[in-house]
Amino acid sequence: MKKNLYFEDVEIGDDIGPIKRSVTDEDVIEFVSVREKKIIPSRFTSKEVANSEGLPEAIVPGPMNIALMAQVLTDWSDTVCLLKIDVVFRQTVPHNKDLIFSGIVTDKDETGGSTKLECDVVMENSDEVKLVIGTGVIALPNKP
Amino acid sequence: MTTDEGIVYDRSLLGVETHIGTFKLTREMLLGFAKSTGETNPRYVGDNNGDGDIAAPPTICNVFVSGVSRPDIKLEFGEISFFAGQSIECKAEIRPGDVLSASTKLDNVYAKTGRSGKMVFAVWETKFRNQDDATVALVTESFVRRNKNR
Numbered sequence: 078m079k080k081n082l083y084f085e086d087v088e089i090g091d092d093i094g095p096i097k098r099s100v101t102d103e104d105v106i107e108f109v110s111v112r113e114k115k116i117i118p119s120r121f122t123s124k125e126v127a128n129s130e131g132l133p134e135a136i137v138p139g140p141m142n143i144a145l146m147a148q149v150l151t152d153w154s155d156t157v158c159l160l161k162i163d164v165v166f167r168q169t170v171p172h173n174k175d176l177i178f179s180g181i182v183t184d185k186d187e188t189g190g191s192t193k194l195e196c197d198v199v200m201e202n203s204d205e206v207k208l209v210i211g212t213g214v215i216a217l218p219n220k221p
Numbered sequence: 222m223t224t225d226e227g228i229v230y231d232r233s234l235l236g237v238e239t240h241i242g243t244f245k246l247t248r249e250m251l252l253g254f255a256k257s258t259g260e261t262n263p264r265y266v267g268d269n270n271g272d273g274d275i276a277a278p279p280t281i282c283n284v285f286v287s288g289v290s291r292p293d294i295k296l297e298f299g300e301i302s303f304f305a306g307q308s309i310e311c312k313a314e315i316r317p318g319d320v321l322s323a324s325t326k327l328d329n330v331y332a333k334t335g336r337s338g339k340m341v342f343a344v345w346e347t348k349f350r351n352q353d354d355a356t357v358a359l360v361t362e363s364f365v366r367r368n369k370n371r
Binding site: 098104105107108110111112138139140141143144145147148151152155159160161162163164165166 | 250253254256257258259260261262263264278279280281283284285286287304305306307308309310311
């Protein structure tokens with residue numbers, strides 16, 4: 078069971094994750110369906126379309142990658158409040174392949190003015206190639 | 222060093238907000254988004270039956286940004302374009318039934334020179350407001366243009 082984290086529990090250098098998962102074809106279709114009622118084959122949902130655009134396989138949409146990166150932080154503890162996430166896409170992200178997500182706390186507001194923390198987050202493939210990198214700002218509650 | 226000196230583009234678009242859509246967020250959409258990303262946090266998925274009070278996963282606005290058609294800034298530089306990066310600021314919680322209005326503006330255009338030569342970045346900021354006119358999210362996207370490697 079996940080532990081409820083509080084601001085006082087966390088130190089700079091604390092690890093977040095790692096979490097290993099993959100994104101299936103069905104996951105991508107479900108994601109795209111949030112906005113589009115009728116799925117039009119695209120580089121995200123069709124290997125053939127992806128191939129025609131020079132990609133070896135269908136890829137995970139950028140907004141889905143960001144959602145997954147954000148989830149690494151919000152999954153850390155149910156007490157996490159995500160304030161900001163900033164990502165850079167380094168490589169395309171394939172369907173149905175192992176992805177490893179991890180993070181590290183890089184800064185902590187020690188002024189007493191807020192309970193904000195800054196974190197680095199990364200998504201890598203099984204060869205440890207960084208596919209998406211980013212930074213997040215989160216807030217945790219003070220210990221009761 | 223960054224500068225916009227000498228970059229030719231339609232400067233009249235800088236800072237001009239363009240409405241890009243209105244989106245009603247249903248509970249079904251929120252749960253679909255959460256399910257597709259393997260979300261398990263009860264704050265976003267409710268109880269085991271998907272019932273109960275829920276909020277939207279924090280990056281949900283991003284779904285509505287992708288594929289949006291924006292004004293052509295008529296940038297006279299570069300042969301190839303890339304999506305360079307994106308940030309999302311979560312300003313307030315989004316709940317089922319919220320109606321979000323989105324507007325986008327060209328926030329900045331600047332050049333950087335690196336090992337591969339000059340690159341020009343165009344930065345767009347998209348603001349989502351709810352039915353009470355409160356800003357719930359700010360999405361900043363950066364696109365880069367550069368010349369092909371010779």
